[in-house]
Amino acid sequence: MQIYGQNFKTNIILGTSGYPSPKVLLNCIKILKTEMVTVSVRRLNDADDNSFFKLIKKSKCTILPNTAGCLSAQEAIVTAEMARELFETDLIKLEVIEDDLTLKPSIKNTIKATESLIKKGFKVLPYTTDDFKFTKTLESLGCEVIMPWGSQIGSGRGLENPEKLMKIREEMPNLTLIIDAGIGRISHVCQAFEMGYDGILLNTAISKANYPEEFAHALKLSLEAVTKSISSGLIPKRNFATPSTTMIGIPFKR
Amino acid sequence: MIFINGVKTQIKNDINLEKILKTNFSDSYSYAVAVNNEFVPKSKYKNTIIVKGDIIEVVSAHPGG
Helix, strand or coil: CEECCEECCCCEEEECCCCCCHHHHHHHHHHHCCCEEEEEEEECCCCCCCHHHHHHHHHCCEEEEECCCECCHHHHHHHHHHHHHHHCCCEEEECEECCCCCCCECHHHHHHHHHHHHHCCCEEEEEECCCHHHHHHHHHHCCCEEEECCCCCCCCCCCCCHHHHHHHHHHCCCCEEEEECCCCCHHHHHHHHHCCCCEEEECHHHHCCCCHHHHHHHHHHHHHHHHHHHHCCCCCCCCCCCCCCCCCCCCCCC | CEEECCEEECCCCCEEHHHHHHHHCCCCCCCEEEECCEEECHHHCCCCEECCCCEEEEEEEEECC
């Protein structure tokens, strides 16, 4: 998976929220050999002891800060600027949502924030819907990576509109495309890779599993399986039946 | 009165941002700052004067997805 010129051996970006403990998070990172994690910025409070920051640095993963929860372009821009200084990276996972209920990306504000952030030298990874025009606009603004949702954040409903996601993949073959949000099962991950997506960003599916490390193991195995199956050369889909047994020599034929 | 992370805080006179941060947060924390919805880089803390009514946001790293 290539992200703004940097190659990653693993194609999973891991969210860091909601794990039963920091140790479980670190174990999942180790099991998956994850090279990139996403983190947020929130108000510093009395309970903070910098331990999360230290933990993430200890993991040696590339940090992908996000603008989760931002409702306007300006909020997202300022959050990105604070994150850049805090984490010393130009990478930003841009999330500008329409509302707190659906957490649906705002097309207008995501485009507005992307334009501004790219001018400020950021490497923007925008979180989008599966709307083709939306993603095309972001590509034209200079985004090298785009992250369409599979379905709503934390819903676990998987890829709700595979045809729309397929169109994005087919129309933008050179872009790094990462499914962000909606993953709930291993089968969703496999489906995304079989459609030609480059990576997956997931959090809730793993952190809220009863046994996150078990899920991480299963995910690792599934990544090996789906990668091997794709490189084996999958058969094309056909609209009509094709017999697997030869029709030559079939008995009882006149 | 000013707001630091949403909490009302009294100031008697105009004061620079560096002093406000030193008073309210430990040096051992890693944080970034915005004032009135504009990012303020570390290099400008000393020269940024906080006046009554200003809204300061101080953020740090948190888990996120």
